[in-house]
Amino acid sequence: MSRLAPMAAFATLLLAAGADAAAQQHAQHAQQAKHPQPPQQHGEPAPAGQATPPHHALSHGDDASQPHVPVPAPTEADRAAAFPDLAHGMEHASPRNWRVLLDHFEFTDGDAGRGQRVEGEAWYGTDTDRLWLRAGAERGGGRTHHADVELLYGRSIGPWWDVVAGVRQDIQPGPSRTWGAIGIQGLAPGRFEVAATAYVGESGRTAAHLQLEYDLLLTNRLVLQPVLGAWLHGEDDAARGIGSGLSSTETGLRLRYEIHRQFAPYIGIVQERRHGHSADLRRAAGADVDDTQWVVGVRWWF
Secondary structure (H helix, E strand, O other): OOOOHHHHHHHHHHHHHHHHHHHHHHHHHHHHHHOOOOOOEOOOOOOOOOOOOOHHHOEOOOOOOOOOOOOOOOOHHHHHHHOOOOOOOOOOOOOOEEEEEEEEEEEEEEOOEEEEEEEEEEEEEOOOEEEEEEEEEEEEOOEEEEEEEEEEEEEEOOOOEEEEEEEEEEEEOOOOEEEEEEEEEEEEOOOEEEEEEEEEEHHHOEEEEEEEEEOEEOOOOEEEEEEEEEEEEOOOEHHHOEOOEEEEEEEEEEEEEOOEOOEEEEEEEEEEEEOHHHHHHHHHOOOOOEEEEEEEEEEEEO
16 A cells, blocks of 8 residues: 555545535525525524624614604694794895996987986985985987986885885976876886886876886896886976877887996997877977987996
């Protein structure tokens, strides 16, 4: 017998023992797959030889999405306390503020020649009570065609609307006229800026003015602004070239670029038209009833 024979026999025995252990482990895994163990209950010790699973993986027998302490359903009293009915818009206890808006400061070039136009407003007060100043003037051919100024008290009646009341003074054309004024102004649905004012003057004169503006944002800084204004008068005022009924309208389209939010140059076109008896008075005076003007100017507020 060779001297290596005992060593070969010992190696054969080791290989056989390893094969038997692998076969037993494989059979155990197959049995566990065939008969899976139930999930371990909370508080039970883990079987010997097994690691303890994480706490969140343990089955508690309840819905894990529910809180441990039940939250009662909100009642109508809870909702009323959280969302009370507001009798007025949000108000801030801010001090008095002010703003000046030079809406139109422009040079005009129209059928009647070149001229200038200035329109603006300013207010001072709180969120609910303000003193308003509105003014406008137009010149052409070296003379003033139109000038007026209004001083109004404004009271907020909602988040977007003010009621205004005060006095208006028409300076040109013709003799001056003084009016008592009452109206409403604010932001209508669709983001239309609206100002509607009724006037009562001397000798029972009455008048009304409506103006609509809209800011159409073409880009973040390029804004197209259509404007529509209309005047109605209750009586003729021949000394000022005004007839009863719809006396005049003004439509405008201005394109501005906001270099800053407070300062924006613009270009545009404006058409003024007289109607009814006002047009007749204009024709009798030898003036045109229509006037189309190209405008260039700036809009500035501070």
